[in-house]
Amino acid sequence: DTGVSQDPRHKITKRGQNVTFRCDPISEHNRLYWYRQTLGQGPEFLTYFQNEAQLEKSRLLSDRFSAERPKGSFSTLEIQRTEQGDSAMYLCASSPQGGGGYGYTFGSGTRLTVV
Amino acid sequence: DQQVKQNSPSLSVQEGRISILNCDYTNSMFDYFLWYKKYPAEGPTFLISISSIKDKNEDGRFTVFLNKSAKHLSLHIVPSQPGDSAVYFCAVYTNAGGTSYGKLTFGQGTILTVHP
Numbered sequence: 001d002t003g004v005s006q007d008p009r010h011k012i013t014k015r016g017q018n019v020t021f022r023c024d025p026i027s028e029h030n031r032l033y034w035y036r037q038t039l040g041q042g043p044e045f046l047t048y049f050q051n052e053a054q055l056e057k058s059r060l061l062s063d064r065f066s067a068e069r070p071k072g073s074f075s076t077l078e079i080q081r082t083e084q085g086d087s088a089m090y091l092c093a094s095s096p097q098g099g100g101g102y103g104y105t106f107g108s109g110t111r112l113t114v115v
Numbered sequence: 116d117q118q119v120k121q122n123s124p125s126l127s128v129q130e131g132r133i134s135i136l137n138c139d140y141t142n143s144m145f146d147y148f149l150w151y152k153k154y155p156a157e158g159p160t161f162l163i164s165i166s167s168i169k170d171k172n173e174d175g176r177f178t179v180f181l182n183k184s185a186k187h188l189s190l191h192i193v194p195s196q197p198g199d200s201a202v203y204f205c206a207v208y209t210n211a212g213g214t215s216y217g218k219l220t221f222g223q224g225t226i227l228t229v230h231p
Contacts (some may be wrong), residue, residue, distance in 0.1 A: 004158070033218065042119075042204045042221030043159065056218070091158055103149050103161030104219065 004107035006092050012113045013082055020078045021110045025094030032075050033104060034067055035091040036060065043091055049075060082114045118142055119207055121222035130231050134192040138205030138222050141186065145207040146217065148181055150190045153202045153224070162203075163190070195229045202226050 005024040013019050025032050030051050035043035046065070048056045051072035061067075064082075069075040079086055089111050093104035120139045128134045136150075146167055151159035165172040165179045165188075172179050178191045188205055202224045210217040 006158075040124075040223065042121075042206070042223050043219075045218045045220065048218060093158075103151070103164060105161070106151075106158030108156065108158045 004092055004094055004105050006090075006107035006110050008110055009108065010111050010113075012115060015084060015114055016081055018078065018080045019082060019112065020076055021090055021092075021112075023075045023077070023092030023107060024073075025075070025092070026105055029094035029096050029105070030072065031095045031097070032069055033093045033095075034075070034077050035093065035106075037089040037091060037109070038087075046077075046090075079112075082112075084114045087112055087114045118220050119205060119222040121205060121225050123225050124223070125226040125228070127228045127230065128195045130197055130229055131194045134190075134195045134199065134227055134229065136190040136192075136203050136205075136225050136227065138188040138190075139186060140188065140207055142207070142209075143183065143186065145209045147208040148179070148188050149206045149208060149219070150177075150179060151204045151206060151221075152199075153204065159204060192227075195227075197229045197231050200227055200229050 007022045032049040034046040037043045045058050046061050047067050049069040052069050064080045067077045089109045091109045093106040095104045118141050147164050149164040150162040152162050153159045163174050163177050163179050165181050170181050180189045204224045205222045206219045208217050208219050
């Protein structure tokens with residue numbers, strides 16, 4: 001297993017365009033998380049999946065954001081009508097059941113730049 | 116409100132000496148406290164954690180101390196090595212009430228530079 005994979009690594013898009021990111025978690029992990037990190041800040045929680053069910057969404061996740069995890073495997077995060085404020089590193093992480101104390105395994109992230 | 120704070124944006128240490136990274140939190144109900152290390156262009160990597168029922172956990176050169184009365188967490192790295200140079204994030208984990216899952220809340224990070 002190669003860990004958590006995220007694609008693409010970098011994305012530059014024009015304001016107003018839609019973008020979609022993909023995350024492939026560690027195969028035996030049933031929990032998947034999306035975080036966002038801006039310069040000088042720590043990662044901020046966006047949303048959480050247990051298998052295919054999206055169980056929590058942060059208020060940071062506006063109506064322009066949608067996340068899915070069909071069949072409880074990979075996940076996608078879509079941002080519609082991108083804004084310059086969406087520029088950030090988008091991180092995906094996965095963990096096994098009860099993984100709180102052992103930490104999550106993060107991917108390398110997708111860096112989004114909205115111009 | 117910021118539940119987890121790392122008040123030192125950066126720390127510079129000589130190789131072989133001790134690095135001490137600090138973190139303060141506001142909520143006494145957190146279950147676990149964790150440290151992550153992040154290199155440029157990579158995601159955060161889990162380093163070490165401590166349960167809220169303990170006050171110390173050690174793993175090789177890394178020791179985490181938890182002072183619950185002061186709501187303070189620290190990471191000691193001894194001896195520090197140039198390869199330890201990275202951004203260090205403290206994080207807290209708590210189970211969402213009545214559920215079996217939780218989420219991590221991170222501090223802002225401290226940039227550690229270890230000079231040869």
